[in-house]
Amino acid sequence: MIEILLFAELEEIVGERKLTDPQLVGKTINEVREKLKQDYPNIKQIDRAMVAVNEEYAEDDQQLNEGDVVAFIPPVSGG
Amino acid sequence: MIEILLFAELEEIVGERKLTDPQLVGKTINEVREKLKQDYPNIKQIDRAMVAVNEEYAEDDQQLNEGDVVAFIPPVSGG
Amino acid sequence: MQRYRIIEDPIDIGEVVTKVEDRNAGAINTFIGTVREMTKGKKTVFLKYDAYVPMAEKKLEQIGDEIVEQYPEAKVAITHRIGRLDIQDIAVVIAVSTPHRADSFAASRYAIERIKEIVPIWKKEHWEDGEEWIGDQLEKKSYSKGHPEEEDLT
Amino acid sequence: MQRYRIIEDPIDIGEVVTKVEDRNAGAINTFIGTVREMTKGKKTVFLKYDAYVPMAEKKLEQIGDEIVEQYPEAKVAITHRIGRLDIQDIAVVIAVSTPHRADSFAASRYAIERIKEIVPIWKKEHWEDGEEWIGDQLEKKSYSKGHPEEEDLT
Numbered sequence: 001m002i003e004i005l006l007f008a009e010l011e012e013i014v015g016e017r018k019l020t021d022p023q024l025v026g027k028t029i030n031e032v033r034e035k036l037k038q039d040y041p042n043i044k045q046i047d048r049a050m051v052a053v054n055e056e057y058a059e060d061d062q063q064l065n066e067g068d069v070v071a072f073i074p075p076v077s078g079g
Numbered sequence: 080m081i082e083i084l085l086f087a088e089l090e091e092i093v094g095e096r097k098l099t100d101p102q103l104v105g106k107t108i109n110e111v112r113e114k115l116k117q118d119y120p121n122i123k124q125i126d127r128a129m130v131a132v133n134e135e136y137a138e139d140d141q142q143l144n145e146g147d148v149v150a151f152i153p154p155v156s157g158g
Numbered sequence: 159m160q161r162y163r164i165i166e167d168p169i170d171i172g173e174v175v176t177k178v179e180d181r182n183a184g185a186i187n188t189f190i191g192t193v194r195e196m197t198k199g200k201k202t203v204f205l206k207y208d209a210y211v212p213m214a215e216k217k218l219e220q221i222g223d224e225i226v227e228q229y230p231e232a233k234v235a236i237t238h239r240i241g242r243l244d245i246q247d248i249a250v251v252i253a254v255s256t257p258h259r260a261d262s263f264a265a266s267r268y269a270i271e272r273i274k275e276i277v278p279i280w281k282k283e284h285w286e287d288g289e290e291w292i293g294d295q296l297e298k299k300s301y302s303k304g305h306p307e308e309e310d311l312t
Numbered sequence: 313m314q315r316y317r318i319i320e321d322p323i324d325i326g327e328v329v330t331k332v333e334d335r336n337a338g339a340i341n342t343f344i345g346t347v348r349e350m351t352k353g354k355k356t357v358f359l360k361y362d363a364y365v366p367m368a369e370k371k372l373e374q375i376g377d378e379i380v381e382q383y384p385e386a387k388v389a390i391t392h393r394i395g396r397l398d399i400q401d402i403a404v405v406i407a408v409s410t411p412h413r414a415d416s417f418a419a420s421r422y423a424i425e426r427i428k429e430i431v432p433i434w435k436k437e438h439w440e441d442g443e444e445w446i447g448d449q450l451e452k453k454s455y456s457k458g459h460p461e462e463e464d465l466t
Contacts, residue, residue: 007210008280009291048293052278055213071210071278075293078207078214078238078279079191079250079270079413086364087434088445127447131432134367150364150432154447157361157368157392157433158259158345158404158424172325175344181399184348187341187420190329194338194411245335257348263421266341270413
């Protein structure tokens with residue numbers, strides 16, 4: 001199982017903060033991103049998002065393992 | 080009457096925080112300084128002190144008027 | 159003592175400062191971020207902050223570690239508030255203590271700049287006529303690769 | 313509300329910060345000066361601060377005015393404590409609010425540097441084996457003419 005977290009505008013577009021998908025094990029982050037764009041055609045902003053796997057920033061070509069939590073992180077604006 | 084204020088090490092050397100002297104009316108700050116050095120020979124540090132008249136920094140050649148308060152201000156160390 | 163926190167209640171400035179007190183600190187700099195009413199001529203009514211809480215607390219801690227690497231005697235504490243904030247409410251309090259004052263200023267400044275780069279917290283501005291998620295990074299740079307460069311993360 | 317104060321009791325940080333709150337402030341920087349135990353390998357036991365109180369409050373206000381001249385939207389408050397202070401006690405709290413953060417850092421830094429130049433406050437360090445009045449200015453410059461140059465005063 002892979003858990004996908006979506007925040008801010010991405011969460012609003014999808015209507016969920018958390019998605020789960022067992023079929024994403026072994027895929028790259030880039031593939032997850034493409035799948036989300038297929039499932040939610042108006043989620044274009046995801047191209048600007050950073051990605052974290054298990055709470056650490058990750059590269060787009062990283063492959064996902066069973067149990068990984070993938071978070072799409074739109075441009076941050078804390079402070 | 081002229082009021083003289085002394086602070087920090089100057090106060091400790093003289094043993095007083097405040098002196099008054101009616102004879103200093105019309106004198107310059109520089110003359111007041113010289114008089115203090117005569118009266119208290121171990122007050123050498125007064126040469127390093129800034130001077131304020133009525134709570135504003137003043138130049139050494141300023142002449143004193145009746146009622147002026149002259150403060151000798153050793154190097155400050157607040158903060 | 160938890161020195162890096164995301165909370166929903168008002169931030170107690172004194173509590174954050176207390177966390178960095180030290181017998182060899184001569185200086186404590188605090189940066190307090192507050193909700194400003196006017197931005198570029200537009201009137202904010204209120205804000206909502208959201209965060210990826212566990213990762214945000216980790217990233218705040220990373221910022222503290224980066225500061226201690228550069229200033230070994232520094233102590234750092236950061237609390238960021240999320241949820242609804244009204245005008246003048248405090249969104250973030252950073253406190254850094256160091257033996258000498260110059261370092262406390264530099265480190266505190268570093269912390270707020272880093273927060274705006276790497277900590278997963280988002281602000282939604284609510285105006286009288288609309289609302290929008292704000293992406294501060296985009297004001298300064300765009301992550302064309304979809305993620306910050308290595309130098310921004312480590 | 314008195315924004316420039318010399319007091320003998322412990323300083324309440326929150327009270328100083330409250331004085332600079334503003335609907336258009338997005339940033340509040342505070343500088344807190346504390347009593348450090350070790351200075352150049354020498355152990356301080358306690359300090360005594362003395363001040364020429366009315367002039368010191370005037371000079372703090374002058375510093376605030378200088379800041380507002382440079383940053384017209386800034387609000388400034390400064391409280392300095394005098395009397396006996398122990399290790400870790402707070403000697404001074406400066407708070408500056410501005411719409412944007414860079415100005416709050418610059419103005420707060422300016423305030424502490426100016427305090428060390430023109431405000432008639434003196435610190436006497438007490439060590440285990442002696443005591444001495446400290447003159448911070450002499451660390452950086454000497455007033456050979458017996459007073460600061462015009463540029464230091466205005």
